[in-house]
Amino acid sequence: MDETLTQGAQPGPAPQKGTVTQRAIEQIKALIAGGRLEPGQRLPTERDLAAQLGISRSSMREAIRALTVLGVLEARHGSGIYVTQLEAGDLLETFGVVADLSRGPRLVELLEVRRILESTATALAAARITPAQLAEVEKHLAAMNATDDPEEILAHDLAFHREIAAAAGNDTMAAILEGLSSRTFRARVWRGYQEEGAFARTRREHAAIHRALVAHDPEAARAAAAAHVGEVEQWLRAQLDR
C-alpha cells in the first residue's frame, strides 16, 4: 500500500486558509465524498497521513479525533483507522448531543420536530409494519404496562417508539428520532411529566397508537402519535411559562 491518497494535489504552497487541522479535516472529508475512501476501508497510519499532508502527527490526530466524534472515522487501537459504514446511525449519533445540551425554549422546538417526524414515521409504520415487527412492539407495550419502575417504563417506552420508527422503513428518520429521544433527554423531560400522574394518559395514548398499527390505519396512527408527543410538548410549554 504505497499509493498516496493525495497524489495529484497541487504541489505549491498550502492554501493557508484556517488552521492546518481544519484543513486536514476538510481534505479527509473530501477524500470520502470523492469516493477515494470507501466505507469500511482502512486509512494509512496517522504518521503516514500526517506526512502526506505535510502536517505534524499531533494536528493529524486532532483531525482524526474530530472525524471520529462525527461518526465518519473509527480508530481501533493497535489496528488502524477505518472509515465507518457511513450509515445513518453512525453519522447521526451526534444528534443526541444537541438534545442533551438544549434547554428552555429549544426543548420545545425539539419536541415539535419530534412530533412532526414521529407522527409521520408512525403513519408509515402503520402501512408497512410486519407481523413480526408488530409482535416486538406489543412486547414492549406489555412490559411497559406490567411494571411501576419508572426506569423500566422509560426503557420500554423508548424501545416501543424505536421499533415503530424502524418499521417505517427510513433508517435516516429513525436515527434522527433516536437522537431526539436520547435517554438523557427524555429522562429530563419525562421525569417531571410523569410525576404529575401522566402514566395513565401515556398508557391510553400508547394503546391508541397500537390500535392504529394493528388496523394498518396510517391516518389514525399519525393522529395518535402527534397527540402523544403533543401532550408532552404542551406540558413543557406550560412549565416554561411559569
Place this chain on the structure above:
Amino acid sequence: MDETLTQGAQPGPAPQKGTVTQRAIEQIKALIAGGRLEPGQRLPTERDLAAQLGISRSSMREAIRALTVLGVLEARHGSGIYVTQLEAGDLLETFGVVADLSRGPRLVELLEVRRILESTATALAAARITPAQLAEVEKHLAAMNATDDPEEILAHDLAFHREIAAAAGNDTMAAILEGLSSRTFRARVWRGYQEEGAFARTRREHAAIHRALVAHDPEAARAAAAAHVGEVEQWLRAQLDR
C-alpha cells in the same frame, strides 16, 4: 478565576473507561449540561483544564477540538476557549456533513425527511409570515426567475427556502433544513435534476408556494412544498433504479 471546575469530583483513581480524551469530552459536556458552564462563558486555558483533569495538554486539545467541530465550544486564537451560545445553528451545523457524505438510497431518505419537515415549515410559515418576511421571499423568487446562471439560481433557491423556514418560527427546524439543503448536497442532486429541463417546473412550484404564502393558506402551502421536494425525490429514486 481560581475556581476549579472539577471540585467535588471523586478524588480516587480515574474511572478508566475509554480513552482519556473521550473521558475529557464527556466531562466538559457534563459541565455544560449541569449548568456549571454557561453559554458564552470562557473556559480555563487548555493548560489549566488539562491539569485539572490530570491529563496532558495534547489529549485535552483533542477533546476541545472534538467539541469545537460539534459546535459546542469555540476557540479564539490568542484569546481563549468559549462555550458557544448553544443555539440550533451552532449545534446542527454538523448536519451538513451527513448530507454531504450520504450517497445512494440514503439520499432518498434524506430527501424524504426534508419533504416532511419542509412541508410542515412552509405550512407554519403561511400562517405566521410577516409582510417584511414575505417581501424577502419575493426578492429571491424574482432574482431566481431573472437569471439563467445555474449557480445564481441555486443560491437564490436556497435563500428562498431559508427565508420560509425562518418565517416558520422554529429555529431548530430551520437549522436542520439548512443542513439538509447544504450547498454541496443540493449541488450534487440539483445538477442532474435541472439538466433535464426542470427549470420551468421548478418555477411553477415556487410560484405555487408563494401563492399559498400570500394567501396565508397553510394547507395549500404544505401541499405545494411537499410536491416540490417530492418531485426531486421521485427523480432521484428513478435515477437509482437504473
Place this chain on the structure above:
DNA sequence: TCAGCGGAGTGGTCGGACCACTATGGCTCC
C-alpha cells in the same frame, strides 16, 4: 498440525518547545 509466544506495527498518551495571535496596559505625542 497447532498452540503458544514473541516482535513489528499501530493508535494512545505524554512533555516540552516554539510560533501566531490577542488583549491589555502604559507610554508617547498631539
Place this chain on the structure above:
DNA sequence: GGAGCCATAGTGGTCCGACCACTCCGCTGA
C-alpha cells in the same frame, strides 16, 4: 487631558520526540 501607538504577557496553534498499550501475524517448538 485625551487619543493613538506599542511593548508585553498570555493564549491557542503547531511541531517534535519519546514511550506505552494494544493488535496482528508469523515463527517456533512440542
